Amino acid sequence: MQPVAAEDALPEQWIPGQEVVVSPTPRITKTYAVSLGRPVWPNIEVVGEHAYGQGIRAALRASGAQVGVGRDAEIENLSVELVAEPDNPYDSSAISVRWNNNVLGYLRRDDAVRFAQPVRRVIASGLAVVASARIWAYDDGSQLRSRVTLALPEPELIAPLNAPPAGVTTLVPWGTAMQVLKEENHFDVLSNHVPPTGAGLLLVSLHKEIRTLKNGNERSFVEVRIDGKRVGELSNVTSAHLLPLLEHTERIGETAVAYAKITGSALAAELVLHAAKATDISNDWLATGPHPVPALKPWAAHYEVSPAYRR
Structure with a gap:
């Protein structure tokens, strides 16, 4: 080829x-x-x-x-x-x-x-x-x-399979594993991102959303998206760890992006987010943003690289 x-x-x-x-x-x-x-x-x-x-x-x-x-x-x-x-x-x-x-x-x-x-x-x-x-x-x-x-x-966790969303983004530091919920409702989207090996790394964007409860009260939560499409959300407890950070990034016009591990097959897929909690983010990190995602060529099975052998 x-x-x-x-x-x-x-x-x-x-x-x-x-x-x-x-x-x-x-x-x-x-x-x-x-x-x-x-x-x-x-x-x-x-x-x-x-x-x-x-x-x-x-x-x-x-x-x-x-x-x-x-x-x-x-x-x-x-x-x-x-x-x-x-x-x-x-x-x-x-x-x-x-x-x-x-x-x-x-x-x-x-x-x-x-x-x-x-x-x-x-x-x-x-x-x-x-x-x-x-x-x-x-x-x-x-x-x-x-x-x-x-x-x-592991090799599949070195580089993400997809590109970050368009616009001004900032990459949230790697952190605690957080299970994404309700991803089974979005398998039509996730199935397009399950790699042949069955496991890989993805870039997801994090967004603050508000849900109205039956009693009329409102509750904020974190929605997880890939390429602008919803693929799940975080629990109330887990959302609380990230919402202060998302409020900050949205206030300054940035979209928060994080790494997530996808595992699955043609039958089902699971998504685990890895993002630092707001309490783990330093003031230095906040002051020096945005923190763009490293620009990589699109995913491909093979890449040609230049000669580099040294005798």
Whole structure:
């Protein structure tokens, strides 16, 4: 299949199973943290560290963890970059792990295959894929023994399947899981967003709505929408945690957008919202808005990226 331009990559609504190839964006200008702000333990093993002792020593030194003969060193929360290497002569699906452009190792082959789609999508969008790493190293006098592990979520939870709504939006920080209610009444909409794997990440917009009760009283609640269409709502208790934030964003003319995990099949779908409560939002965050959603190319099965292999 020949590459197509990003604007021609998808129809208005993505059709599950449709394969599209998106052409690469050659220039990397900004970063994209794959954790999306949520805590992730170093759970992915890097391989080949023995061949990249120079880069590992440099990363340790820069972090103040000098390794010496007969003693070990360890650093955590090191920001590293995942780089797809389509021109790698040994494996065209290879993904290297780099710090300050120094290779520290590679993802295992099976992990490289699993993470290929979201990593290449981010790179093709002109963003550097950034993750957190832990490095342990020991110099036994003859060689440097080291272990590098990455903190990565599941591949399907790295990049959203859909685009944010139009207009001025602000992305609510990742937070506590909140079950969306009444999504079964909107399966006609949600069914269009269930990916082939059965689980994925979506961008949803949050809106303050008012319901009139039988006694005439009014009660505010949070409505959840995808592409402007209602897909459910939050309970009264959960809504109370977000309403002050929505009142703020609506007052300044912004639409609050958050991440939600969708799971399902051709029979049913479930939506779980991940958004910080109003009490967890800092004044600094409020003062520096809006916080736009990172601009990614439309979802596609495959992306072409530029050569990046380093000998």
